[in-house]
Amino acid sequence: MRTIRQLFDLSGSVALVTGGGRGLGEQMARGLAQAGAAVALASRKREACEAVAAEIAAETGARTLALRMDVTDEAQVRAAVDEVERALGPVDLLVNNSGTSWGAPAAEMPLEAWHKVMETNATGTFLCSREVGRRLIERGAGGAILNVASIAGVRGSPAHVLDAVGYSASKGAVIAFTRDLAIKWARNGIRVNAVAPGFFRTQMTEKVLDRAAAALGAVVPFGRIGAEDELMGAALFLLSPAASYVTGQVLGVDGGMSA
Secondary structure, eight states: OOOHHHHTOOTTOEEEEETTTSHHHHHHHHHHHHTTOEEEEEESOHHHHHHHHHHHHHHHOOOEEEEEOOTTOHHHHHHHHHHHHHHTOSOOEEEEOOOOOOOBOGGGOOHHHHHHHHIIIIIHHHHHHHHHHHHHHHHTOOEEEEEEOOGGGTSOOOTTTOOBHHHHHHHHHHHHHHHHHHHHHGGGTEEEEEEEEOOBOOTTTHHHHHHSHHHHHHHSTTSSOBOTTSSHHHHHHHHSGGGTTOOSOEEEESTTTTO
């Protein structure tokens, strides 16, 4: 029987975190490195990933890599995974965190904005999962994928709290994708789960939080937003051997909003 420390130990693993240069991606990348994984951080802004990768390496001693990748570009996704595997080794763990949003009343949302949000949040999750999953299946060594959904993909939101129907729809798609892919790849030993964060302060949510602070206090049972270290534990659990019998699940990290 493994000890609890062994169940949460990621030593020898290689993780790829998309959108790893800031916000929730940075938080999860730090947690994975602290648990012993080598971590590659990818986003369209390589400079941000480089700064975070350097900090993580200095703080934990983990091997890190920063790279530019647009998750909506099939060729870039393939090239980025190639680069990670040359530098750090085969990817065992994938965190699909890259995302975007567009705030607008549903009746006024531009079609191009809808496409942008769906392409990044849903198609990007598919492309990265497909590329890493193909390699995991070929190696026959199992692995784990964690998709970052949202509480907005689980339930509707009043317009005065969140008015971004494309974002909500895209995160609902991520949840359905997670559950179905988990069944498809279970026999390959690949676990596919999701976290559904509530409100955390990131660059993407800053304007929403500033505008709707009072409303959020009323709809979040804890009466506050998530802190800078309150997602990494959930992510580590779902990616670690501690969750070896868990797949197809969506874990709300939302201060009780989905209760």
